[in-house]
Every structure is written in structure tokens, then in C-alpha cells.
Amino acid sequence: MSISIEEIKRLRELTGVGMTDAKNALTETKGDFDKALEAMRIKGLAKADKKSEREAKEGLIGEYVHSGRIGVLVEVNSETDFVARTDDFKTFVHDIAMHVAASNPQFVSVEDIDKKTLDKETELIKKELKESGKPDKMIAQITKGKIKKYYTEVCLLEQPYIKNPDQTVGEYLKEVIARLGENIVIKRFSRLELGEVQ
């Protein structure tokens, strides 16, 4: 059984693994490309975190407009234009735009919340707890929980994904990273609603 360098390269491109891993996978499956791809993709799931450190500069600007009253633009980056042009990637970008239209997040990730907003929210929660008569020693703990809940309300990656609320958008993203074998980053979004007060 001989494995061509082209197959190894193609597998590497499709999955983002190294040449050696790609060669080993093809050897293990006795040269069956589809089986090797499958195996790499399963491994890929574990590698998604590692991939998220790689630079993503290509990608797509996607849009979704609901009844002419809510419009969303989203920038999703991939490492290569090759991946950006796949139907899988296009579907993902469209899903995210639709999700943003429906769920109205304020930030992409927890890290994007500015300190002022977070401080204000924390103060508000603490004030409410105090007014409701919660003992001081419990307030810190409950606040922590409520902030975590706040994240799931305002951060895109922490929100339950509208088309499958069992997973967060962040989990859906990891799944797609594993499947496409490239680092993928939801960089930013813009959402306009007709007549909203700015």
C-alpha cells in the first residue's frame, strides 16, 4: 500500500493536523482517505482549543435581515480562503447572523465586556440582593452566580444557540472548528433594529 504525498497534504489542509499525523491516519486506515478524514475530525474535536491560537485573517462578512426591521452583519474569520468558501462555513456564518438577530447579544465574548459595564451590572445585582434582605455573607456567592447568568444573556458565545438550545454558540463554534479543521473566530457583529433608541 502506498500513500501519496498529495493525499497527505490534502488531508492536512482539510483537517489542520500536521503532515506526520495525516500520514499516520492514512496508514492506519490503509490509505482509505474518507476513513482517515473521519478519524482526523474526531481527533480534531480535541484539537479545537489548540487551533484557536492560530491566526485567522480570511473569512466572510455575513448578513441576515428579518422583515426589513432587524439587520445583522457578522465577521467570521478563518485561516484560509479555501475554508471560507465551503458551504459549511457559509452556513455557519448565516446561522450566527440569524442567531444575533434573534438573541440580541451585546458582546462577542466575556472578555469583550468593558469594565464599566461589568462594574455597573455587579453593583446593580448586589444592591437588589441587599434590598431583598439577603445576608451579607451570601451576597458575594449569589452575585457570582448571577454574573454567570448575565454572561449567558449578553455574550454571543455564552448564549444558548437558538437552533439548538442544548449547546452554547461557543460550543457550536468549537464543533465547526473541529469539523473544518481550522481556527475560526467570530470577530464582531453589528445589529440594527428599526427605530431603536441609540
Next chain:
Amino acid sequence: MSISIEEIKRLRELTGVGMTDAKNALTETKGDFDKALEAMRIKGLAKADKKSEREAKEGLIGEYVHSGRIGVLVEVNSETDFVARTDDFKTFVHDIAMHVAASNPQFVSVEDIDKKTLDKETELIKKELKESGKPDKMIAQITKGKIKKYYTEVCLLEQPYIKNPDQTVGEYLKEVIARLGENIVIKRFSRLELGEVQ
């Protein structure tokens, strides 16, 4: 010759003029609806400025995405949902989104430029003129002209309209206001370009 109330109402709706004006126009054209509409539209042009004081809260969010690399959302307001649903209005919104994609304005109107940006631009122009050896007494005058040019570069309403560079986007807007007979406001836009540094 009899003029039906339905025709008067329809003319009024299409042009935004009062019942009396609509009736007079139909009387003058001996009941020819199309000619009356034409006459109203010509008059409408003069009325556009007056209309722009009326409140516009309906409208459309429009979008334009170029090759998945430049995306634009635009909010254009009208007074009534009726006008927002016309093909004329939809075309206008789409034209504006496309224009923003191509011409990359930074603001909707001159009034939207924040003081800091304008001061910085003015300083820059003055510094350049000084360095190029222009006499002090001429600098103020030349700066004024250069700021005016700057407006045509960064303000959507002052930019030459890409589909007809003989008119500004603001002039095109006035034309549409006259034609549709309602106040129409380009309220805001959002433009994302793939990979741009924020």
C-alpha cells in the same frame, strides 16, 4: 368632468400633498391622473425641505454585501409603513447600502462629525499649509475650502452618489422625498470590511 374622491386620496397618498392641492391638480389636468401626479411631483421637489421636518419612524433596515468581504447595513426611515413597502423606497435603501459599501463614508451628515475629529482634521490641514509655505493670511481661507472637500469625502450626504456622480447622495435623497411625498431620513449605517483593523 367628475373627479372621484378615491383618485384625490390616491394622489395625496402618493405625493404627500393636501386634499385641496390634489383636487386642484386633478382639475387642472382635467382628471388625467398621471399628468396630475407628474405636476405634483414637480411641486413636490420644492416641498422636500418642508417635509424633512416631519417625524420619520417607520422604514427599512437594508443590507448589501459585496463578495462576502464588505457588508453594509443601513437604516432609512419614512413616516409611514406604506411608503416603506414601496419598490421605490426599497430601491433607494438598496442604492444607499451599495453606495456606502463602495464609498466608505464615516458619517451620515456634516452634523454627525464629532468635534474632536473635526478639530484634528482642521489642525492637520493648517499644519500642511504652513509647512508648504502658504502665507498666514491665506491659510484660513484655504482651510475652509479643504474642510468642505473633506465633507464630500467622509459624509454620506455630501458624497457624490456612485450611480450618478453629478448629484450628491443628499440631492438624491431630496429627489426621493419629493417623489414619495414623505420625509425620509438616512438615520445610520454600519459597514464591516473583512480583516480591517478596528
